[in-house]
Amino acid sequence: MRIGELSERTATPRRLLRYYEEQGLIVPYRCANGYRAYDERFVDRVLQIRGLLDAGLPTRIIKQILPCLDKPRTIHFPDATPQMLATLEGELDRMSERIDCLIRNRDAIAEYLDVVRGTASGAAASAVAASAVSAAAAEGTPAEAALPSAGVCAVPVA
Amino acid sequence: MRIGELSERTATPRRLLRYYEEQGLIVPYRCANGYRAYDERFVDRVLQIRGLLDAGLPTRIIKQILPCLDKPRTIHFPDATPQMLATLEGELDRMSERIDCLIRNRDAIAEYLDVVRGTASGAAASAVAASAVSAAAAEGTPAEAALPSAGVCAVPVA
DNA sequence: CTTGACCTTCACATCAATGTGACCGTTCGA
DNA sequence: TCGAACGGTCACATTGATGTGAAGGTCAAG
Incomplete structure (x- = not known):
């Protein structure tokens, strides 16, 4: 899906999706035309980011934490x-x-x-x-x- | 008490106490020499402000809300x-x-x-x-x- | 082929909460 | 009386999370 859809599905302004990317919180694929491409996993991911941000964690920390809570619902021990x-x-x-x-x-x-x-x-x-x-x-x-x-x-x- | 003591007792930088005042959240008295003077009530008041800020309320809202929760532990109906x-x-x-x-x-x-x-x-x-x-x-x-x-x-x- | 919806980057703006420093007055104890 | 500790204002800087808009590329439908 492209940024518009992700934006809708997460109720998150496009601007912020780009911002999170800028901060290294998400790394979308890129289509040939340069468009960002996100798969399903990004929906949860973005919601999770929003949740953590709202929890008061700065992007800096979230970036460290995220690889651990990585694929939604899955824990990757090696990252800890x-x-x-x-x-x-x-x-x-x-x-x-x-x-x-x-x-x-x-x-x-x-x-x-x-x-x-x-x-x-x-x-x-x-x-x-x-x-x-x-x-x-x-x-x-x-x-x-x-x-x-x-x-x-x-x-x-x- | 003066700003230094209030600062200590609330673990709040002086700068922020002045900031809150600037935002209209607190209105200290002034001594003859221009120093700010706070009474006991301001301790709770400041802690409350910090709490509300931390709760995510913007100063703008807090300013509206505060007169209602005014004197700590007391509700003033007329303000509502x-x-x-x-x-x-x-x-x-x-x-x-x-x-x-x-x-x-x-x-x-x-x-x-x-x-x-x-x-x-x-x-x-x-x-x-x-x-x-x-x-x-x-x-x-x-x-x-x-x-x-x-x-x-x-x-x-x- | 054009229009409109979507995408891109770039860049500047805002807002709240802070930091910081310059520069000056006040108070108080040694 | 001098200096340290404290107070005051002014003002600019920064950071994080956002908003917003300009200028332009892509693409599908009419």
């Missing part, structure tokens, strides 16, 4: 250098921190929304927030509610 | 415009997608690490990966193992 494994472990930790952080912030926002709209039915509405707001509403207190420290979250070391 | 609630809901969804995406990728990497090091004890080592690798090792097959589609994850619309 100890150096790389260390990198991976580090990134793994950072990702976990990021996830925790995201979850805390998301929950804080969800809670805020629940509280602010009185949608106490929302699963995320914690007892404390829900009760706080209902109490406030009942008493006509200035509309403020206690929010757990959920929203506060230090950023992992970059 | 319907427009803003919509924005928040949108971001909430995006954050959830991001979280799922991150988790999938993290697990994929964790799994890879487990498999590649034969550390089948790791909680994340799925039966399929573990068995695949042990089978491969037992038979002397080319060192490849089936990996679930975990690593592949489309990026949420930006």
